[in-house]
Amino acid sequence: MTLILKALLFLLLFIGKECLERRYFTQEPPEKIPGTTTCTDGWLPFEGSCYMFGQTAFDFTEAENFCRQNNSHLIHVESSGENEFIKDHLKQLQLRNWWIGMSDELIEGTWIWFDTKEYVHFSDWYPGQDQTTTEDCAIFWLPLAFKWADYSCLGNFYPICERRGTVCGAQLELVG
Template sequence: MDSLFGLLVVITLTGCWATNCPDNFLAFHGSCYLFGDIQLSFYEAEHYCNQHDAHLVHVNNALEGDFLKEHLRHLKPFGFWWMGLTDEVAEGHFFWIDDKSPAEYTDWHAGQPDGGDEDCVVFAKYFDFQWGDYPCTLAEDFICEIQ
């Protein structure tokens, strides 16, 4: 009987994601997310995340993106949320600031990115939280991630 119980525990634990997140962070598929409750510029938000041993969110795939969008829809009615994607170094070449990798998965709204002085990327409420490029210096909400 004890070995059967042990087998069930092992099967159950291997079929789920066990994530130990700090207080106020939300766990999903091996990452922890903090939805900031103050508005900061892109680089101020990254600094805030770094102070919490995190970085601005790096969206790896549609599953993660859909989870974040669904959470944003139910959270607060704010218009924009920073993620860690920018083309500030080279216009039109977006990379993640946590590991300097190019964006492989994207979820741009139609007509985005539209360039100019908009070098950082947000989840935009007006686009049902699809992505849009946006001026880095404006103060907005943000999402931190610990992977």
């Protein structure tokens, strides 16, 4: 295989079609490309992740399953930037409560991400809304401007699914 063919294969495998299209076939200035998150249709990009806002209400377990069927998980909110971005977006949607992918079912008051079992570090609880023994799941709570509240995992709310997006730019530097 010639060097050129190998280089082309590398580009397609490691950068992906969407990045190439953005890089070479759009009018966007090249300096805006690095770090841009690309998502498939219907998913909202933000800082390396893609989000999908479900249109059917589920209990917590069903909501997580819905996300898994869409190659994702219920949202992990890991920074104030991510939290504010999502809350701003929720204000533009139909007014609803939305699941966050965490639980304190195993140890009351200790919140972990449901799929990875890792500790939750960032939080945005409405005061007093994280310590209820009968409420082991959490939502963006509409009446409190989407601050977080614990709630029964059997509640019926809407899923926000999150998965990794394609971040264009970094790999291009290696080739170019």
